[in-house]
Structures are given as structure tokens and as C-alpha cells.
Amino acid sequence: MSACPRGSNRLSREAADMAEIRSKAASVEFRDVTKIYGKSAVPAVNDVSLSVEAGKLVTLLGPSGCGKTTTLRMIAGLEMATSGTILIGGKDVTRLPATDRDVSMVFQSYALFPHMTVTENVEYGLRFSGFARREVKDRAGAGLELVGLTGFGERFPSQLSGGQQQRVAVARALVLEPQVLLFDEPLSNLDAKLRRHVREEIREIQTTLGLTVVYVTHDQEEALAVSDRIIVMNNAAIAQDGTPRELYDAPANAFVADFIGEANILDCEVTSVSGGIADVRLGPVEMRLPARGRQVGPARLAARPNRIDIREGGAENTLAGRLRKVTYVGSHLEFVAETEFGDIFVTSPDVNAPLEQGAAVGIGFPAKGPVLITD
Structure with a gap:
């Protein structure tokens, strides 16, 4: 992976236009949210209340089946809560579809279109958002510069490394200027060394732009490295919520102690x-x-x-x-x-x-x- 130089500010004059994302960052709040699929008697998410401060990166961490991805999908509007209230920026979005929520999601599989160039992939969402053609081009170029992929616009996803593909997915999400950016296991397809580099880049972009990010992972080291706060989930509920140091130094129970390190x-x-x-x-x-x-x-x-x-x-x-x-x-x-x-x-x-x-x-x-x- 061709990483951007460490310690440099990636916001060039062109990419600086995207700093307005900072002003759009919004809080996320769950109030007593429960999700039950079909006729199942076992909730996927059970009476969860949480808050994510605007401009912070909060990780949902836990083992498979704990409810973290369902929680993320309810923020995105890809799943509807069975009960409870979901607010984004103080606005009740509980019953709004995904298309009416100002959020973007980076999927585990990246979901890039293989027949489109890098630039076309980044432009895809913008084309359906009412922007003029010139602005679509400008925003796509700024997004690629922001993630360190200037000059890669004419390549196809198959010509990129896994880390570069991940950054294209991030750029595609960023150019839509979402209130909230969601990551679903974004590094699981990368090898260990590449995961470390990409997580550093995601964290650098998040702090530079002041983005609100909700990040899902089952990797405790990854969570400790990128998060302002970590919400540990187990059996569809929150086991503990705190800073990385609080969870590591003072776990509340045996599950958290054994899962966080x-x-x-x-x-x-x-x-x-x-x-x-x-x-x-x-x-x-x-x-x-x-x-x-x-x-x-x-x-x-x-x-x-x-x-x-x-x-x-x-x-x-x-x-x-x-x-x-x-x-x-x-x-x-x-x-x-x-x-x-x-x-x-x-x-x-x-x-x-x-x-x-x-x-x-x-x-x-x-x-x-x-x-x-x-x-």
C-alpha cells in the first residue's frame, strides 16, 4: 500500500473545501432501542441506550452475534427498530428510511463497482444527489486527494491493493458530506500489517475533519487504537461503555476484562x-x-x-x-x-x-x- 506521508496535513487547497464536513457532524443517540427479527423470541439488540458525541469516533466492539452490526444498520436505516427511539443531530429518525438519513456507510466488502474506474466509483453517489457535473468532478478529486489517491482515478478496483480499495470506499462516503460516517468491519479483509496502516489513516481523516464516526469491529486492538470511546456489547446489550484506557484499566466484569485484552x-x-x-x-x-x-x-x-x-x-x-x-x-x-x-x-x-x-x-x-x- 502506498501510504501518505506521516505527519503531513492532507487537506490541500482543493481538499480543504471538504472541511465543511466538520460543521455537519451530528450526534447519535439511542433511547431504549430493541430489535427483534420476525417471530424470534430472542432480541438481536435488547433495550440499548447509547450516545455518540458529534465529531467523535465511537467503536461498537464485541463477538459475533452480540448485536453490534444490527445497531450500526439501525443508525443507517438499513434495519428498523422494533421499539425505542433513534436520533441523529437531535432529530428523531427512528422511522425514516436510509435514503432520508444523512449518513454514509463503508461496508466490509467495500462494495466497489468493478466495471467503473476509481473516479467513477467515488462520483457514483454524487450523481444522484443533484450536484452539477463540474462539482461532481471537483468533489471526487478532492475526496481522492484527501485519502491519498490522487493520480489513481483512471484505474479500476482490480488494479488496486486491498488498502487502496478501502480508501476509495472511504472517499466515496466522504464526498457525500454525511452527518455520520459508519464503518462495518472495515479492515477485516486486510492483512495484519496493512490493517495498522489503514486504521491510522481512517483515524487521521476523522480527527482532521472532525467527523462523527461509528465503527464496528470484533478486533479489540483495532478498537483501542482508533476510538475516542468504546461500547462493548455482549448478548445484545451493552456490557460497558468508556474510553479505551478505562475499559483496559478498569473492566466492569469478567467478560469485558477477558475481551479487551x-x-x-x-x-x-x-x-x-x-x-x-x-x-x-x-x-x-x-x-x-x-x-x-x-x-x-x-x-x-x-x-x-x-x-x-x-x-x-x-x-x-x-x-x-x-x-x-x-x-x-x-x-x-x-x-x-x-x-x-x-x-x-x-x-x-x-x-x-x-x-x-x-x-x-x-x-x-x-x-x-x-x-x-x-x-
């Missing part, structure tokens, strides 16, 4: 709570953690693999374990330690650590490592 979920005991701080015991290990509404009694905590200390031999306030597996993966080491609480997965950036399979180790939990969670 990896986490060790361990049974523990809250021995006392005072001033919002809980005294927690995990075998011989004692910790003081934010209570997060937990009361005295059995509890669970989540500990990220990269926020666990591991050292050879035992030490005070550590959990005894034995290394069942040691794996070198280039940038870090991965350890699986057998303990009385089951296997604990730990990563360490110290690739020269002398720990070997079978070694007795002590596992410690730094003050900012584990968090108490609900089931």
Missing part, C-alpha cells in the same frame, strides 16, 4: 471495605484495591498478564507457582505458571530473564495491576 480472572476474598478501598486476600497475597461497589465476602479480580510481577523463587506477599510453559515471542516472554488458583498467564518485556520451564516462581501483584470485577 487478556486477563487472569481469579477468585479472591474481600476482608474489609472502608472509604471506597477494599482489603483483598488472594491466598497469601494481601492487596488494597478500589472497592468498586464490592462488599465483604467472596469476590473476583482481573489481572492483566503484563501487570503481574514474576520472579524466581519465593518472596513475601507473592503467590507460589511453578512455570509450566515459557515462550519467547520476540518482543517479550510469555509464562504460564501453575498455582493453587489455577494457571496464571504472565508476560514480561525482559527477554533475557533467566526463568526456565519447571522453575519455582513467586507471583506478585503491583498496586495498579489487578481490579475487582463483577461476574
Whole structure:
């Protein structure tokens, strides 16, 4: 993929005309929205309320079947809500068809016309929007420049890389100057290295133009990298809504902890709570953690693999374990330690650590490592 130079402002004098998209960016709000297909007793989306601030990129994240794509399609008007209210820019659009909603969508398959050139693909929606022929040409040229594809206009989609095809799809959506831009799994057809480059470009365009973007993915790393906020969905409902750091550092429950990155979920005991701080015991290990509404009694905590200390031999306030597996993966080491609480997965950036399979180790939990969670 021929990426645009990093750190440069892609809004040239011609493309700057499209900066008016910023002023059109609109908020999105769901109020108690439910979607049930046919006679099914199981909702695809169940009583969901959410808000997307104008000019922000919010990701709907979750496993297949959680309701995220149905939610996106209801914003687009491609699916109608069974109940509840959907607002775009404060306007009730719940019963409006897709053609009457000022949104554009970039599909997983890109949906480019193979018999049309790149320019013709970008112009396609404009031709049916009442623009003069000269303006259609100008807007298409500005859109291609914005995504770094000036000079590619006469090529056909088959002559482009996957990343370039994705950018054509983005340009086609942008030139319509939508209030809201929707992405449905936009990077799933790209290889890992290309995904990183394209997601950086999508984020750069979004922040430069101040676009309102709702982005669907099942890839937690992708969501963490591009989002202002992430809405994690599970079983047709919202499991947690927050910034990437909030979700990673303070997952609300076991599902979010395990889905946003990896986490060790361990049974523990809250021995006392005072001033919002809980005294927690995990075998011989004692910790003081934010209570997060937990009361005295059995509890669970989540500990990220990269926020666990591991050292050879035992030490005070550590959990005894034995290394069942040691794996070198280039940038870090991965350890699986057998303990009385089951296997604990730990990563360490110290690739020269002398720990070997079978070694007795002590596992410690730094003050900012584990968090108490609900089931």
C-alpha cells in the first residue's frame, strides 16, 4: 500500500473545501432501542441506550452475534427498530428510511463497482444527489486527494491493493458530506500489517475533519487504537461503555476484562471495605484495591498478564507457582505458571530473564495491576 506521508496535513487547497464536513457532524443517540427479527423470541439488540458525541469516533466492539452490526444498520436505516427511539443531530429518525438519513456507510466488502474506474466509483453517489457535473468532478478529486489517491482515478478496483480499495470506499462516503460516517468491519479483509496502516489513516481523516464516526469491529486492538470511546456489547446489550484506557484499566466484569485484552480472572476474598478501598486476600497475597461497589465476602479480580510481577523463587506477599510453559515471542516472554488458583498467564518485556520451564516462581501483584470485577 502506498501510504501518505506521516505527519503531513492532507487537506490541500482543493481538499480543504471538504472541511465543511466538520460543521455537519451530528450526534447519535439511542433511547431504549430493541430489535427483534420476525417471530424470534430472542432480541438481536435488547433495550440499548447509547450516545455518540458529534465529531467523535465511537467503536461498537464485541463477538459475533452480540448485536453490534444490527445497531450500526439501525443508525443507517438499513434495519428498523422494533421499539425505542433513534436520533441523529437531535432529530428523531427512528422511522425514516436510509435514503432520508444523512449518513454514509463503508461496508466490509467495500462494495466497489468493478466495471467503473476509481473516479467513477467515488462520483457514483454524487450523481444522484443533484450536484452539477463540474462539482461532481471537483468533489471526487478532492475526496481522492484527501485519502491519498490522487493520480489513481483512471484505474479500476482490480488494479488496486486491498488498502487502496478501502480508501476509495472511504472517499466515496466522504464526498457525500454525511452527518455520520459508519464503518462495518472495515479492515477485516486486510492483512495484519496493512490493517495498522489503514486504521491510522481512517483515524487521521476523522480527527482532521472532525467527523462523527461509528465503527464496528470484533478486533479489540483495532478498537483501542482508533476510538475516542468504546461500547462493548455482549448478548445484545451493552456490557460497558468508556474510553479505551478505562475499559483496559478498569473492566466492569469478567467478560469485558477477558475481551479487551487478556486477563487472569481469579477468585479472591474481600476482608474489609472502608472509604471506597477494599482489603483483598488472594491466598497469601494481601492487596488494597478500589472497592468498586464490592462488599465483604467472596469476590473476583482481573489481572492483566503484563501487570503481574514474576520472579524466581519465593518472596513475601507473592503467590507460589511453578512455570509450566515459557515462550519467547520476540518482543517479550510469555509464562504460564501453575498455582493453587489455577494457571496464571504472565508476560514480561525482559527477554533475557533467566526463568526456565519447571522453575519455582513467586507471583506478585503491583498496586495498579489487578481490579475487582463483577461476574
